[in-house]
Amino acid sequence: MDEVIFRLRNLKKEYENRCVLHVDSLDIFSGEIFAIVGPSGAGKSTILRLMNFLEPPSEGKIIYHMHDFSAQHDIPIALRRRVTTVFQTSLLLNRSVWANIQFGLKIRSSQDSSQKIEDVLQRVGLSEFSQRRARTLSGGEAQRVALARAMVIQPEILLLDEPTTNLDPYNVSLIEDTVKELNNKNKTTIIIVTHNIFQAQRLAKRVALMLNGELVEVAEVQEFFQNPKDSRTEAFIRGEMVY
Numbered sequence: 001m002d003e004v005i006f007r008l009r010n011l012k013k014e015y016e017n018r019c020v021l022h023v024d025s026l027d028i029f030s031g032e033i034f035a036i037v038g039p040s041g042a043g044k045s046t047i048l049r050l051m052n053f054l055e056p057p058s059e060g061k062i063i064y065h066m067h068d069f070s071a072q073h074d075i076p077i078a079l080r081r082r083v084t085t086v087f088q089t090s091l092l093l094n095r096s097v098w099a100n101i102q103f104g105l106k107i108r109s110s111q112d113s114s115q116k117i118e119d120v121l122q123r124v125g126l127s128e129f130s131q132r133r134a135r136t137l138s139g140g141e142a143q144r145v146a147l148a149r150a151m152v153i154q155p156e157i158l159l160l161d162e163p164t165t166n167l168d169p170y171n172v173s174l175i176e177d178t179v180k181e182l183n184n185k186n187k188t189t190i191i192i193v194t195h196n197i198f199q200a201q202r203l204a205k206r207v208a209l210m211l212n213g214e215l216v217e218v219a220e221v222q223e224f225f226q227n228p229k230d231s232r233t234e235a236f237i238r239g240e241m242v243y
């Protein structure tokens with residue numbers, strides 16, 4: 001049986017007394033690619049922020065390596081550093097591509113970083129861009145820098161928040177191939193939030209539909225797309241507006 005790496009229990013998040021997330025129970029397995037799909041405003045990005053320990057839940061907890069993350073308990077910094085996020089918008093330093101990728105290693109006091117940086121640059125197809133200013137890159141190139149910056153610190157869990165939105169097919173394909181390779185080669189657990197059901201179908205082992213802050217259905221990818229149990233899942237897959 002696969003090891004459970006994340007346990008979400010009775011999880012709620014409220015903003016100004018409005019509940020935007022309510023997940024009774026969800027397990028994430030070590031080494032899987034888990035996709036969360038749903039329309040804008042469904043709570044997908046909120047659940048990622050909680051799983052990256054950026055803000056605590058209002059109620060309930062996330063269990064990670066036998067540590068509870070809740071409104072009353074924080075996560076040790078050593079465990080926080082095992083989880084990282086690539087956001088929809090690449091927030092890059094006004095420095096070279098190399099310096100941007102090196103930044104995460106520096107704050108972790110990692111040694112012998114040059115070979116690691118060269119390796120990830122090659123994996124995302126940006127070796128020739130290493131000395132270019134990151135902010136002069138195209139959107140797809142910048143997103144690949146953001147992915148490389150996350151990869152170089154070798155996270156145990158990588159969270160991807162709409163990583164290919166508004167990108168051209170070439171960059172979408174490069175990023176998806178890199179994600180699959182990272183999962184296959186490094187056994188990195190990857191949780192991807194996307195509104196693109198075809199991307200979820202291409203990448204994920206399991207898929208969850210989120211609506212109005214709640215999980216409607218969680219299933220193996222083939223079961224999710226070919227034999228959904230919930231009528232809202234079936235409608236969402238058909239491209240209907242489901243709110």
